[in-house]
Amino acid sequence: MLPNLPLEFTEELFKYLSEKDKLRWAQVNKQLGCVFAYHAKGKYKSLIVGEEINSNEGYTDNELRVILTFCGSTVENISMQRVKVMDQLGELIExxxxxLRHAVxxxxxxxxxxxxxxxxxxxxEKLSxxxxxYSGSDLLQHVNPYCKDLKLENISMGQEQHIKKLIHLxxxxxxxxxxxxxxxxxxxxxxxxxFTTNRFEYPSxxxxxxxxxxxxxxxxINFEMPLDLPVCPKLKKFTLLLTACNAENYADIISKYGDTLEHLDIACE
Known part of the structure; x- marks a missing residue:
């Protein structure tokens, strides 16, 4: 019945529907999908996709198809925490x-x-x-080479070598x-x-x-002092967290970066 109503009545009815109901109706035909997009406005500027489809952040695959098809151009930030993602959804996002500027x-x-x-x-521009x-080692080869802000958690042995090519970071x-x-x-x-990093394999x-x-x-984070620290002629802020260090280490840091350093934050073990 609803799909057969004049457009002005359909648009008015959409005001009173829940998000889930709007998404159901939007799957009926393209006209209702366009009405859905009109009422969504900037709702999906930041799209959060959780693992559980019964939670507020958990959309079914069909609901995601609707959102990405009719509102994809409004999405600037996306967080995808679902273990399984259909290839079609990746295609729709692309x-x-x-x-899209930021993805987690x-x-x-x-x-x-x-x-x-x-x-x-x-x-x-920003990727987390x-x-x-993930057991593979080739993911970082696919990262947008023009990415400016990158956060990596739990990367496996060898993947870090691909970072060298991301020269716009x-x-x-x-x-x-x-x-x-x-x-x-x-x-x-x-x-x-x-640059932020935790303790890595350090060739002494x-x-x-x-x-x-x-x-x-x-x-x-979690380093052992002393370190052969990099040369940073413009360094303004240096932070050590949960790091084993002493007064001599502080002196080394000041002597190396003292000309430019404005903030020194140290939280030792």
């Missing part, structure tokens, strides 16, 4: 979310093929990836128990301004005097 993705062996399409989208449940946060020598890797990023027999020409903020 095709319709033309204004939980990458798993089940959804990686669909979400590779998302991480490679040219417009994404949790790859704890300005902000990088790498949290992993398996990463190796991030000081060397990040010295290949000429625009890097903010190699001098770590790498140059970070634009770095202004450096945060190190």
């Amino acid at each position: 095709k319709n979310c033309i204004n 993705l939980k990458i798993t062996d089940e959804n990686v093929d669909a979400l590779k399409r998302v991480v490679n989208m040219r417009g994404i 990836l949790d790859v704890l449940h 300005e902000k990088l946060d790498v949290q992993s128990k398996e990463a190796r020598n991030m000081f060397e890797i990040c010295s290949h990023l000429p625009r890097l301004r903010e 027999d190699v001098k770590q005097d790498y140059l970070y020409p634009e770095l202004e903020s450096l945060t190190l």
